[in-house]
Amino acid sequence: GENVEQHPSTLSVQEGDSxxxxxxxxxxxxxxxxxxxxxxxxRPQLIIDIRSNVGEKKDQRIAVTLNKTAKHFSLHITETQxxxxxxxxxxxxxxxxxxxxxxxxxxxxxxx
Amino acid sequence: DSxxxxxxxxxxxxxxxxxxxxxxxxSGDLSVYWYQQSLDQGLQFLIQYYNGEERAKGNILExxxxxxxxxxxxxxxxxxxxxxxxxxxxxxxxxxxxxxxxYFGPGTRLTVx
Numbered sequence: 220g221e222n223v224e225q226h227p228s229t230l231s232v233q234e235g236d237s238x239x240x241x242x243x244x245x246x247x248x249x250x251x252x253x254x255x256x257x258x259x260x261x262r263p264q265l266i267i268d269i270r271s272n273v274g275e276k277k278d279q280r281i282a283v284t285l286n287k288t289a290k291h292f293s294l295h296i297t298e299t300q301x302x303x304x305x306x307x308x309x310x311x312x313x314x315x316x317x318x319x320x321x322x323x324x325x326x327x328x329x330x331x
Numbered sequence: 332d333s334x335x336x337x338x339x340x341x342x343x344x345x346x347x348x349x350x351x352x353x354x355x356x357x358s359g360d361l362s363v364y365w366y367q368q369s370l371d372q373g374l375q376f377l378i379q380y381y382n383g384e385e386r387a388k389g390n391i392l393e394x395x396x397x398x399x400x401x402x403x404x405x406x407x408x409x410x411x412x413x414x415x416x417x418x419x420x421x422x423x424x425x426x427x428x429x430x431x432x433x434y435f436g437p438g439t440r441l442t443v444x
Contacts, residue, residue: 253432262333262421262435263374308374317425318364318387319433321374 221246223311225322232299233330240325242309243291249311252285252292253319257306266307267294299329334358335424335436343442349410352439354422356403362386362425363405364433365397369418380405412443 222245232238244252250271255263269276269283269292276283280299285292296303306326310319334357344350356363365377367390376389380399391397394412399405409416419438425431 255435260419260440262437264333265432265434268432310374317362317431317433318376318379318389319366319374320376323373 221249221311221313221320223309223320223322225309225325227325228323229326229328231328231330234299234301236299238294238296238299238303238327238329240294240307240309240327241291242293242311242322243289244311244320245290246311246313247287247290248313250314251312252283253310254281254283254294255308255310257308257324263308296327299327301329301331303327304329333434333436335422335434337420337422337436337439339439340437341440341442343444344412345444346412346414348412348443349408350412350441352407352409352420352422352441354405354407354424354436356405356422356424357434360424360426360434361403362431363399363403364423364425365391365405365407366421366423366435367418368421368438369415372418374421377407409441414443417441417443 225242253268257263282295306324309322336355361382364379377391379387397407421438422436423433425433
């Protein structure tokens with residue numbers, strides 16, 4: 220089955236800096252890659268997603284890049300703010316099996 | 332608010348007991364997914380239903396079962412509970428079995444004492 224690895228497990232940045240979180244996946248048939256933000260005790264909230272026919276997608280301060288050949292995708296957050304502090308999860312799914320396989324999460328701490 | 336609702340919010344019970352968690356998907360969504368989130372296992376897929384039928388199974392224990400009703404709400408039944416079943420249980424829904432966005436409910440926190 221699919222395996223998603225996520226790095227780093229923790230990330231501390233200064234306010235205004237950029238943050239990058241990386242994920243690799245094992246199943247070459249995976250074609251959908253969402254990123255979720257989860258605050259303590261709350262639901263995972265989708266912040267951005269990308270499909271395999273696109274190499275990059277941007278939404279204001281958040282961007283995701285996908286390298287299908289290398290089977291990895293990354294989340295980029297620019298101009299970080301204290302409210303960006305949370306746990307971020309990458310995930311992958313494939314056609315015919317829509318269930319998401321999640322990475323282990325990255326705890327992002329933005330220091331004011 | 333994602334539009335997905337889950338009840339109850341919290342559940343405290345004893346080992347060996349049985350509980351039922353309920354999920355109502357977003358209006359119009361046919362697919363329901365159940366995920367378990369524990370401290371040491373992260374977010375794990377349990378089971379998926381589409382329009383009343385089981386569509387995919389993940390790491391779901393035999394003590395656990397689920398169903399989706401004609402009105403599309405879903406229930407996750409956990410029986411012979413063990414301490415290790417303590418976790419957050421999330422339900423998510425999407426509009427079809429295509430590669431669609433999954434929206435998560437607020438979760439049910441289960442504590443087994």
